[in-house]
Amino acid sequence: MPGTQTETPYVGSIGMEVHAELLTESKMFCGCRNAFGGKPNTRCCPVCLGLPGSLPVANRLAVELVIRAALALNCAISPIAKFDRKNYFYPDLPKGYQISQYDQPIGSGGWLDIEPEAGPRRVRIRRVHLEEDTGKLMHLPTGESAVDYNRSGVPLMEIVTEFPPDMSSADEARAYLVKLRAILTCIGVSDGKMEQGSLRCEPNISVRPAGSAAFGTKTEIKNLNSFRAVHRGVQHELARQSALLRRGDRVAQETRGWNEARGETVLQRVKEVEQEYRYFPEPDLRPLHIDDAWVASIRASLPELPDTARVRLVEQYGLSATEADLLTQTAAWTAYFERAAGLCGNARATANWMMGELARLLNAAGIEIEQCKAGPEALAELLAMVESSKISGKMAKGVWEAAFESGEAPAAIAARQGEQISDADALGAVLDSVIAAQPDVWSALCAGDEKKLTFMVGQIMKQTRGKANPGEVNRLLRDRMPGGAQ
Amino acid sequence: MKPLTHCSLRALRDAVRSGEVSAREVAQAHLDRITEVEPAISALLAVTADDALAQADAVDAARSRGDKIGPLAGVPIALKDVICTRGVATTCGSRILAGWKPPYDATVAARIREAGAVMLGKANCDEFAMGSSTENSAYGPTRNPWNLACVPGGSSGGSAAAVAAREVAGSLGSDTGGSIRQPAALCGIVGLKPTYGRVSRFGLVAYASSLDQIGPMARSVEDAALLLEAICGLDPLDSTSVDAAPFTATAVTRGDIRGLRIGVPREFLGDGVDGPVVAAVRAAVEALCAMGATAEECSLRTVRHSLATYYILAPAEASSNLARYDGVRFGLRAEGGSGHAGMTEASREAGFGAETKQRILVGTYALSAGYYDAYYLRAQKVRTLIRRDFDAAFERFDVLVTPTSPTVAFGIGEKSDDPLAMKLADVCTLPANMAGIPGVSIPCGMDRGLPIGLQIMGRSFDEETTLRAAYAYEQATHWHTLRPEVNR
Known part of the structure; x- marks a missing residue:
């Protein structure tokens, strides 16, 4: 456990709301393309701009992806997908309401297992539901505000943990998010890009004196766009609240933003009253029936989930639990590992190389493994050359760096650089x-x-x-x- | 041939198809009529003369090339101003949408055009279709062609008056609680609210989404049926539209009503319904029986709750539907407010009329936490009971016959200070919206020089039987042939 809790007699309670943009071709209720970025307001139409007279038509694939996620998170699936309107005014919300799900989420009562250093834990999931994303509000240097509606209407899945919270530390919060991201990317529901905002996490945090039954006042943290930020943000907030209580102050119910540079949470908005959303059933959409056959076919199409893959990697390749964790962090990592290890026949070396050199270079370049120019075939080729002593381990690093940069085959690079002298x-x-x-x-x-x-x-x-x-x-x-x- | 503005929609269509007249001549004759009577009636918010003549020329060109021309070829039409028309201002009778030109056509507007109809203009209405007199339009009231001191009814008052005054051969209105049928009754024409889901709502600016339905208005049942045939059917852009058995106008005009079982619910003929109206409806039932139908008095015990239920559900949905008018992306943006909240408040304050504001307030209240169960949820349950009451009645009867409006047209300004009296104007029409069933109003008499409307309601998606009964009655009576002399 990090310092905060051993120094204080306070225990933390952490709940988590995660939003994931779904990997569909088109938006939730119209035919506009669902993609990141783009010139502002080039991917919108009367429906996602909320023009008068426009009507939503639900994207069936988005419903399917949420069912998929809910199944992977061990949820019960609702027999219907019913939508509700969540009413509030904000410039990035074109209709003045968000189409969401209120009393009948697609998935409910699930869980996922985490294994932080403090030991394994089951985090219960209260609900998994489908809604539409908002546009993006931007404040221009001129003092004016502008809205980009390219993101408006992108299908968004919300995953909420159960209350009372099962998590109490920053380690657990991070482990939860790491595992959730691994599952969502593995099943092809989300690309999990926290830095682009396609996966967004808002922990809610409270502390209470050890032994006390009543929960403390909670705060919500926004703007956490990396695992590291989640860990630091939660840790900071736990410490801040504990310090307040120790001084005899009260924790105010508020939304706080994570300031990465200053390494602290800062007040964004005080929540004096609960926002009144005036939910009611969306009359423009008929409820969609989710029958058993549909659920069964989605269940049958689920790939091997990270937990299963992790156990298998340990057994099949003799990896340690930590190694298996890292190599199952996303489906792409697992696939990369298995392909490379299969080709070169040396799982140990593959694991070492991926966790060492590959991870280092990916990190430095700030890219995901999917964007890596040197694929598993390249790594296998390199490792085979090392194994057969065609090149030294030292030389291999240089060759790998060149292959990572250019995507050229390691054998060709090594040949050009001159092979090892063994004569x-x-x-x-x-x-x-x-x-x-x-x-x-x-x-x-x-x-x-x-x-x-x-x-x-x-x-x-x-x-x-x-x-x-x-x-x-x-x-x-x-x-x-x-x-x-x- | 009669003057073109005296011809039915069907007759104009046939004449254009046969080449007896050109679509341009038809359009021009009606544009001339508009110029003549509009100063007195004020039925139209926009007259699209240039577009109309171009569209008419296109129909004539297609005909002379020998191309297939549509079932509404050359027919002059007006669309209620809550129906989006690409590039043509669609104001909903509201200041907040003054000059707003939609970048797209409503499905019905596109279908009408494909069928060859020629749109001459956009018809006045109560703001966002909220009202029963067209007095709530931000652009001034429309006058009843039968008596210019009277309202044409509402909210589709412009659509009704334009047809009655022979400015157009037919029009489209929208009906949430009676907004097609009541003005049709008050102007002495035919107006049909189809079954909910029969006609696409895509491009209809929403008032109360679970009740709104677009429908035809014309001077005869057959004309209304032709319009319905052109606009109805499943639309992939409207999830609430239904893939029902196709509707054809010929099925309406063929066959008779022998053996038709008519229910006459006594709740619609009680206190508050004018004597001459009751007498005209009873006479109409007798006329139908004389043609081989049988009639029996019956009771729909829950319909008396329709008004209260409506005034929870419709404002609740409206409060949400009208939230998009915030001055950010389109429509009026008022100066003076600070920040987004200030801008939104100022724009809505300046842009909405009193009735619209009142309904937004009522609806917001009804959906609030702590009140939702008592109001919205309970109203939904009552609505289910009303629907079941109709289901039970339709086990015994093929159609139900009632007055459309408890009174004939009232004077402009007469009920403006009495909102409850105004809302009672819809008491006979609201139940059909609650149940989602079709209802048509046809002329069935006159009282003090003003038309009386007969309402015939049918089973869900059985517009055919509903209209066949109306057609049979119309053919046996002369009421639909009466035409107002528009006094200028």
Whole structure:
């Protein structure tokens, strides 16, 4: 557990509302394309602009994707998809109401399991429902405001955890989100891009004295667009609330925004009264029937879920739980791993390489594994060359970096850079010259100062510009030493 | 041939098809009539003369090329101003939409055009179709062609008056609580509210979505049937439209009403209904029986709750439907407010009329937490009971016959200060909206020089039987042949 809770006698309660934009071709209630970005107001029509007289028509695929997610989250599925209007005024909400689901969410009563360091935990999910996204309000430098409705009407799934909350720490909050994202991307419902806002998370947080039954006043945090931000934001908020209570102050019910630069939450809006949304059934849409056959066919089409994949990876490839966690973080990671490991036959090396070099480069480039130019075939090729000693581990890093940059095949890159020198005659000549240049070191080594071996190998690598096969160099050196083969 | 403005829609269609007259001549004759009587009637908010003549020329050109021309070829039509017309101002009788030109056509507008009809203009109405007299239009009242001191009814008062004054051969209105049938009755024409779901609502600016329905208005049952045939049917753009058995006008005019079982619900003939209206309806029932129908008095015990139920449900839906008029994207943006909330408040304050504001307030209240169960939810339950009452009645009867309006047209300004009296004007028509069933109003008599309307209601999606009864009555009587002399 991070510091906050061991320092204070307060316990945290964390609930989570997650919004995920669904991977449909078109928007929720019209034929406009569902895609990220684009020139403002180029992907809208009378329906998603809420022009007078326009009517919504529900996107059946969006309903199907929500059923899919709800099944993957172990929810019961409602027999009908009924929509309701949530009424409020905001410039990014063109109709003055959002079409959402109120009393009959598509999915309810589910859960997902997390395994943070503190131990495994089941987080219950209260509901999974379908709604439409709003436009984007922008404040221009001129002081004016502008609205982009490209996002208006994009199908949005909301996933809400059960009350009372099952999570109490920042670790758990992050683990929940990591697992949720893994599931949603694995089943092809969401692209999980937090930085683009296609996956958005709003934790609600309260603290109460240990042993107290009554929950404290909760605050909601917005603007958390990375796992790291979620962890830091929750941690900061738990500490802030505990500090307030310790001082004898009250926690106010408010919405707070995460300020990444300052590393703290800042007040956005005080919630003095509950917003009055005047929900009522959407009269423009007839409820959609979700029959058992439909649910069964969706269930049958679900891929292997991350939890199952994780267990399988441990068993099948002998990976550790932590390794399996990382390699099942999204379906793309699992697929990449299995393809590469299958091709090169070395799961251990594949896992190491993905968690090390691949992760490092992806991170540095700020891209997802799906956008990586060097695919699993490339990694397998590289690892095969290392395995057969065609290139050194050191050289492999350079080759991989080049392959990552350009997408060129590692074999071609390695060939161009010159392959490793393993030839005994060629290396023998280099050895001779290095021994001649370093007579004192050579004597010391021959006298038993093993530490000098590394130095000698280093000198040889330097002369061959890293192309010498270090194993071969080692063997040749030892052969020349007193008591060697020669 | 009679003067073109005296011809029925059917006769004009046939004459254009046969080449007896050109569509341009038909359009021009009606545009001339509009110029002549509009100063007295004020039925139209916009006259689209240039577009109309171009459309008429296109029909004539198609005919001379030998192309197939539509079932409404050359027929002059007006559309109620709550129906979106691409590039033509659609104001809903409201200041808040002054000059707003939709970038798209309502499905009915597109279907009418495809059928060859020629739109001459947009018809006046109560603001956002809220009212029973067309006095709630921000652009001034429409006058009843039978008596210019009287209202034409509402909310489709412009659509009704334009047809009665022979400015157009037919029109489209919308009916949420009687807004087609009541003005049809008060102007002495035929007006049909189809079954909910029969006609697409795409492009109809919403008042109360679960009740709104577009329907035809014309001077004869056959003309109304021809219009319905052109506009009805499933629309992929309206999820509440229904893939019902197709409706054809010929099915209405063929056959008789022998054996037709008529129910006469006594709740519609009680207190508050004028004597001459009751007498005319009873006489109409006798006329129908003389043609082989049988009639029996019956009771629909829950219909007396229709008015109260309507005034919960319709404003509730309206309060939500009208939230989009915030000055952000279209329509009036009033100056003076600060921030988004201020701008929205100022625009709505300046843009909406008193009746609209009142209904938004009522609806907002009815949907509020703590009141939802007592008002909206209960009203939905009562609505279900009303529907069941009709279902039971239709097990015994094929159609139900009632007055359309408890009175003939009243004077302009007469009920403006008495909102309850105004709302009682819809007491006979509201139940059909509650039940979602079709209802037609046809002329069945005169009282003090003003027309009386007969309402015939039928089973869901049985417009055919409903209109066949109306057609049989019409053929046996002369009321539909009476024409107002518009006094200028």
